[in-house]
Amino acid sequence: xxxxxxxxxxxxxxxxxxxxxxxxxxxxxxxxxxxxxxxxxxxxxxxxxxxxxxxxxxxxxxxxxxxxxxxxxxxxxxxxxxxxxxxxxxxxxxxxxxxxxxxxxxxxxxxxxxxxxxxxxxxxxxxxxxxxxxxxxxxxxxxxxxxxxxxxxxxxxxxxxxxxxxxxxxxxxxxxxxxxxxxxxxxxxxxxxxxxxxxxxxxxxxxxxxxxxxxxxxxxxxxxx
Amino acid sequence: xxxxxxxxxxxxxxxxxxxxxxxxxxxxxxxxxxxxxxxxxxxxxxxxxxxxxxxxxxxxxxxxxxxxxxxxxxxxxxxxxxxxxxxxxxxxxxxxxxxxxxxxxxxxxxxxxxxxxxxxxxxxxxxxxxxxxxxxxxxxxxxxxxxxxxxxxxxxxxxxxxxxxxxxxxxxxxxxxxxxxxxxxxxxxxxxxxxxxxxxxxxxxxxxxxxxxxxxxxxxxxxxxxxxxxxxxxxxxxxxxxxxxxxxxxxxxxxxxxxxxxxxxxxxxxxxxxxxxxxxxxxxxxxxxxxxxxxxxxxxxxxxxxxxxxxxxxxxxxxxxxxxxxxxxxxxxxxxxxxxxxxxxxxxxxxxxxxxxxxxxxxxxxxxxxxxxxxxxxxxxxxxxxxxxxxxxxxxxxxxxxxxxxxxxxxxxxxxxxxxxxxxxxxx
Numbered sequence: 037x038x039x040x041x042x043x044x045x046x047x048x049x050x051x052x053x054x055x056x057x058x059x060x061x062x063x064x065x066x067x068x069x070x071x072x073x074x075x076x077x078x079x080x081x082x083x084x085x086x087x088x089x090x091x092x093x094x095x096x097x098x099x100x101x102x103x104x105x106x107x108x109x110x111x112x113x114x115x116x117x118x119x120x121x122x123x124x125x126x127x128x129x130x131x132x133x134x135x136x137x138x139x140x141x142x143x144x145x146x147x148x149x150x151x152x153x154x155x156x157x158x159x160x161x162x163x164x165x166x167x168x169x170x171x172x173x174x175x176x177x178x179x180x181x182x183x184x185x186x187x188x189x190x191x192x193x194x195x196x197x198x199x200x201x202x203x204x205x206x207x208x209x210x211x212x213x214x215x216x217x218x219x220x221x222x223x224x225x226x227x228x229x230x231x232x233x234x235x236x237x238x239x240x241x242x243x244x245x246x247x248x249x250x251x252x253x254x255x256x257x258x259x260x261x
Numbered sequence: 262x263x264x265x266x267x268x269x270x271x272x273x274x275x276x277x278x279x280x281x282x283x284x285x286x287x288x289x290x291x292x293x294x295x296x297x298x299x300x301x302x303x304x305x306x307x308x309x310x311x312x313x314x315x316x317x318x319x320x321x322x323x324x325x326x327x328x329x330x331x332x333x334x335x336x337x338x339x340x341x342x343x344x345x346x347x348x349x350x351x352x353x354x355x356x357x358x359x360x361x362x363x364x365x366x367x368x369x370x371x372x373x374x375x376x377x378x379x380x381x382x383x384x385x386x387x388x389x390x391x392x393x394x395x396x397x398x399x400x401x402x403x404x405x406x407x408x409x410x411x412x413x414x415x416x417x418x419x420x421x422x423x424x425x426x427x428x429x430x431x432x433x434x435x436x437x438x439x440x441x442x443x444x445x446x447x448x449x450x451x452x453x454x455x456x457x458x459x460x461x462x463x464x465x466x467x468x469x470x471x472x473x474x475x476x477x478x479x480x481x482x483x484x485x486x487x488x489x490x491x492x493x494x495x496x497x498x499x500x501x502x503x504x505x506x507x508x509x510x511x512x513x514x515x516x517x518x519x520x521x522x523x524x525x526x527x528x529x530x531x532x533x534x535x536x537x538x539x540x541x542x543x544x545x546x547x548x549x550x551x552x553x554x555x556x557x558x559x560x561x562x563x564x565x566x567x568x569x570x571x572x573x574x575x576x577x578x579x580x581x582x583x584x585x586x587x588x589x590x591x592x593x594x595x596x597x598x599x600x601x602x603x604x605x606x607x608x609x610x611x612x613x614x615x616x617x618x619x620x621x622x623x624x625x626x627x628x629x630x631x632x633x634x635x636x637x638x639x640x641x642x643x644x645x646x647x648x649x650x651x652x653x654x655x656x657x658x659x660x661x662x663x664x665x666x667x668x669x670x671x672x673x674x675x676x677x678x679x680x681x682x683x684x685x686x687x688x689x
Contacts, residue, residue: 045492051499058506116491120546120591138495138529141502189567204505208526224606227571253515254505 037061037152040081042072042098043114044090052085055141056148058203069093076102082155083110083148086131088122096122096129103130110151114139140209146199165198166245166260179242189214190235193228197248197258206255232256269419276411280404287400295391296369300353303371306330307351307386314377314384321382331386336374341381344374355390367392429453430461437465442476443544480545486536494529501525534655537595538642541662546589554584554686555618557593561601562616568605575613582620586686588667596663599656600625600682607680621688626681636673636680 039061043049046067053063064079066072069092076084076098084102088095095113102109113126116137123134132151135144153161153172163170169178175191177184186194196213197205211224236248249257310331313320321333336344351373357365367390374383433450440448448469450462501522510518540546562569562576569576586593604614604627612628638644640661645654657673664671670685 045496047496048492048499051496051503054503055499055506116495120548137491138498141499187567187570188564204502206502206505206522208522209502227568230571231567251515252512253519254510 037082038064038080039148040064040066040072040075040079040084042066042084042090042095043087044068045087052141052144055145059145067091069095069098072098073101080107081109083112083151085144085148086111086113088113088115088126096125099126099129099131108155110148110155112144112147112151114144140206140212142196142200142203142205142209143213145203146196146213149199163195163198165201165258168194168198168239168244168246170195170198179239179244182242184238184242186235186238187231190231190238193231194235197256198246201246201258204251204254204257210255269415272415273412276408280408284400284404288397291396292391299369299388299390300371303353303369303386303388304351306388307371307373307384310384310386311373311375314375318377321377330388331384334383334385336381336383338381340383341374341376344383348373356387358387366390426455430458433462433465440469441544441547442469442473443547445473445477447473476543480543490532491529494525494532498522498525498529531655534659538655538659538662541592541659541666544666546592546666548589548591549587550590552586552588552590552593554586554593554597554623555580556583557597558601558616558618558623561598562614565601565605569614572605572608573611574605574608577613577615579616580618582618584618584620584623584686586667588663592663592666596660599660603656604680604682609678621686623684623686624681626679628678629680631678632675632680636675639673640671 037060039056041049041052041056041063043052043065044067049065049067053065056063064075064081066075069090072086072090073093084098086095086098090098095115099111099113102111110132111130112133112135113122113131114135114137115122115126126134132154133147135147149163153163161172163172167180170176171178172195177186177191177194192214193210196210207225207228210228214228215224232248239247245260246258247261249259251257310320314333351371354370354372356368356370358368368387369390370385370387372383372385374381376382429451430453436448436450448466450466452462453459501518505518559578562578588596600623604625607629608614608627609629615624615626617624617626632639634644639657641654642658643654644658661671663669664684668687670687672683674681674683
């Protein structure tokens, strides 16, 4: 998988690259509009992580260029502006997703994984990890072919875990993934603990070879048992 | 009071005072002239009679029938002396005579005393005076007629001429009233060839232009502030994500990272909420759409089905009639999802949530803990009851700002452990 990261903030650029390198993606970097423009015209990418405010131009113009070509390149906009205008404009121009800053890497990773999955499999797509299969269109989970019935939020959590397998997933990134932008998070952690407990139990019962493991102080990890 | 009415009222008052003054001066000047003429006439007649007395003394004893305008009366020496002492020459006097059945008419007379052949006489010449009451009445009637004419004239002028003159002013006023700065358009006013109106127009245009610049600047500032704060937050958050991935972290280090992450999370959420509040207050959500409140509330409840089940809450949802509200879809989402979330989060295990929708209201009633502050204070920023962990006390103030923006009335009442939020959507 080849990913282009367009971001003018060097610290952020480095961090994103370091994180995706852990996942095993090939990352290329661009810090200005011109750099990105050049790279987009020269190479093919599976996914572009695109900041809107760039020195030398607007990320939205780059988006137009990418989408005007037939190549199947996913684009996810990351922006500190979090304004509705930008979001609507970006999605209208064909961006596959929009993620406001600040974001958790696990969230970015989940979104990128989803885009790549969508573009690669064209419809009837599955997410697979070990002996766990998720039929994304029907929102059904199978372990070794047996269906595991999960509640809505348990399903969302499992998908988030699978997209971030082998990574540390912090409580706050889970909370943000499940609750979105909601401001009031009172009590939500208790709920998450109980969901994880249930999920772990269900996976165990069905003999899944991957499961959720608590990491002291940090959160959770989805790893092979 | 309208300017038109104000000026007309002053105008009428002034006219009334002027007309009164005119009446008074008319009365006095006419009276003066009348007396002047009359006195001249009396003096002449008096002299004429005195001359006749010398030529034709018989006149002294003639019956007054032949000369109604004067009398000659013989008087005593004593009387003569008294009179000559008081009035050395002829003197005037106003008097009244009864002429017919008790009706008196005012007269003016001139009197003098003279000696003719050793006898003393008193000559009185009279003339009819103009009745001053009648004069006053005539003047009054004239003034009233003129006043009525003037009022009719002024009203007509106000209605047609001034109305026409002021029409562009009122049209511009309407435009100013309807002007919405957040649409970021310039204010276009109707120009006039009246200097004062044109000055106002120019000043207003200038004012709006400057304010628009300030507004855009401020909006930009809000966005820039967001950008500037979010970027370092994003960097720190992502560096922490990376740090978590480093192998062989000790438990102590893990604890430190957890504490940093939690507080960083707090900071990002606070920043996001404060930005949202300022954006709502700056009315930066101009997009309006018809929102079905019931459908949205139901959707959020369905989304949180698992959470409801986890807290063993019973949900009652009743819709009398759909509530269609015109508002920004984004704000509708924030408003309604916050309310539903609040009703769940601050509920007690095994409690209930009752949602009731009518054409113009939404009621959410839920069980919960006893409030430690007055319910209406919960709309204030950073206000929370007790130790609600993970709550920043901004949720309800955001809800209140959204309601204020759309002129919804919101009330929060708490009766022991039953909390009730009621929102009215005024339908125009």
